Amino acid sequence: MVNTGHPSRGCDTCRKRRVKCDLRRPGCERCEKLGRPCSGYRDLDQPDLIVRVMTPASFRPASWTRTKPTDETKSRRKSDLEKFKGDRKHDNNSSILFEKDPLLIRQAPESWExxxxxxxxxxxxxxxxxxxxxxxxxxxxxxxxxxxxxxxxxxxxxxxxxxxxxxxxxxxxxxxxxxxxxxxxxxxxxxxxxxxxxxxxxxxxxxxxxxxxxxxxxxxxxxxxxxxxxxxxxxxxxxxxxxxxxxxxxxxxxxxxxxxxxxxxxxxxxxxxxxxxxxxxxDWFKYFDDWETPSSRVMAPLLSFSDDALRISWRAWSRVQHQGSPDRILAELREIVQALRDLERSMEYHFGYKIVCPLWEMTANTTLKGQRLTFMQLHLCNHIDASLLRVYHNVYHLLLYAVKFASPSIDEYKEIASLQEDNISMTRARASRVLATLPDLLPEKEKRRDDTVEVNLADITRLIWPVRIVASSPVVQERQKTMAKDALRRMGHEMGIMQAVGTYFPSTNAKPF
Missing domain, CATH: 1.20.870 (Son of sevenless (SoS) protein; Chain S, domain 1)
Known part of the structure; x- marks a missing residue:
């Protein structure tokens, strides 16, 4: 007797191909590789499910099961053919088509191009x-x-x-x-x-x-x-x-x-x-100042200030990696922290709203000179916060390095501990500001309002980096990390920007986010 085994719970594709289905949720891996939607899995406990034991003798010739056209179907096809011939009787090139069933005539699919x-x-x-x-x-x-x-x-x-x-x-x-x-x-x-x-x-x-x-x-x-x-x-x-x-x-x-x-x-x-x-x-930004445009008044200063943050971040990272004289660590740490604070104040003065955290936390209803922030201003705020979060990350590692290798005194240790607490507090505050923009910049489908602007590729590419930094930070709260990772999954699987869920550079030396 043929051993038919137990009925399979697999999806339609795996059962048709007679292979084992991995039953992965929400869809199996084989359907994903084939690029097909997974039909889901059968519930064998359903009372209305009938499982038949099939053997080679169970299959009948296809001619036995083929449905024969009824008289009504034949008459309908005949009338459709006559109508089609009447509509095309003036077309000299359509004589070949008249001999075919009009139901077989299909319009060519439109190219994706x-x-x-x-x-x-x-x-x-x-x-x-x-x-x-x-x-x-x-x-x-x-x-x-x-x-x-x-x-x-x-x-x-x-x-x-x-x-x-x-x-x-x-x-x-x-x-x-x-x-x-x-x-x-x-x-x-x-x-x-x-x-x-x-x-x-x-x-x-x-x-x-x-x-x-x-x-x-x-x-x-x-x-x-x-x-x-x-x-x-x-x-x-x-x-x-x-x-x-x-x-x-x-x-x-x-x-x-x-x-x-x-x-x-x-x-x-x-x-x-x-x-x-x-x-x-x-020199590039000096040349750029000759143009009096909205971009020159906003984007150029934004990138210039972010370059200053990049230099501070690189200085902190270089100090950790190259491990110079331990005697200079504390003095250099103080210089880096002071440079960071000066940069925040200068950015706040230039852009006209609070940059320093946690005195000001951004929400969707935050105003800039009496007006609600637009999408572009929200992206601008996110770029500022992302740049400073990157600096906080490297300064945080420099603080850990100072505790381990600088042999600080009791007073110096208290100073480092205070700076570390401030660093963690500022990191979490800026992470909250980035996450507060998600309802506007990446609204969930079920929560979108009628007046919500459709999110597109340009919006997502601006949002990936700030959210990625929050998701990879070692000091943010677990709730913040979960929100950021969920947003990245939506960017990748719903919006099609797969780098949101892809890997980044190795963390052995560069310690990237």
Missing amino acids: THVMPLIMSQLMAQVPGTTRIYGPLACFPTLLKAADSRSSLYLASYAVGYAYLANRTRLSDLVLSHRGAYGKALNALSLAIHQPETQKDDSTLLTVWLLSLYELILGTPESEEGPLNWNTHGKALAGLLRTRGREQFRSRKGCQLFLLAYHTIQIQCFQTNKPPPTEAI
Whole structure:
């Protein structure tokens, strides 16, 4: 007798393929690899479930079970065919179609290619509630893309980003092949453009590299790899192109916009890898001051102040890593803490609202000079808090290092303990401020209001770094860490930005977040 075993609780796909289902929640791993939605698992305890014992003799020929068309179906098909012939009787080229069943005539499926460009254009717009959409630093993107050839690096990079984003949102395997192919072609076209002097300084070349770095964020880093190495490589390429473009890039509005876009990515990578800012950055911001635009009055000072925070963070990290004379640790620690406090005060004075914590905690109804904060102002606050959180992290490790190696006296030990308590308090306060922006910047589906602006790719890319810092901080409260990790999972699995749940650089030396 055939041993049929016990009935399987597996999903439809695994039972059809006759393989063991891992019963993972919410869907099995095999369906995930195949890119198919998992149908769920059978409950064998249901009273209405009938499990049949099937043997080779249980299957009948297909002709026995095929449903024969009824007279009503035949007459309906005949009338449909006559009507179709009457509608097309003046078409000389349709005689072949008349002989076929009209139910077999189907419209060809529309290609994803027609939707990729409009999708990526809409996803890179900055959104402002109550007004029309604007691009911000990407205002030149539509103009450059319209002028680009279909075989250019910019055009291919845009397709790669669009297909990768669609693949993550829809989980269709065909789109995976499309974005990988477009990415490879974009790299080849970019290599040719970089090695040609006439295209090396083009705006489209710089924008292409930035789009490829965005592609790496969308693709994410698997757990088996250490950090977004390709993203870091594209960031170094952005810095090299800014040096090559020199002062000439600041002579046009388009060049200034692309500089802000590229330098934002460079700065975040420097924070993540504990590297100092480019030595030319001070001169770049001086050249940028010649432009009297909203971006020059807000974004340029923001990035300049964050560079100062980056220098303080790098100084603290270097002191821990290189382990110089223990006699200088306490004196250098005091200098770093004082520099950090001075930076906070100067940022508060410039931007016109409280930067120092915990005297002021930001909520969704916080006002800036009598007006509710807009999306862009919330992102600005998050960038400030993220920069300072990175400094607190390295200062915290410097405080631990001072206790261990500096052999402090009782009074010096009390001073270090007081600084450590202040550091933890400030870290948790800034983490609360970042998390307070999530209801506006990343609203949950079931809690979205009718007037809520749809979150897009541009919003998520600005939000990943601040939330990632909160989730990885060793001193935040467990509740804060849980909220941040939940937000990152939503960014990855709901919004399609997989780097939110991917790995970052190894923590053995650099101690990154």
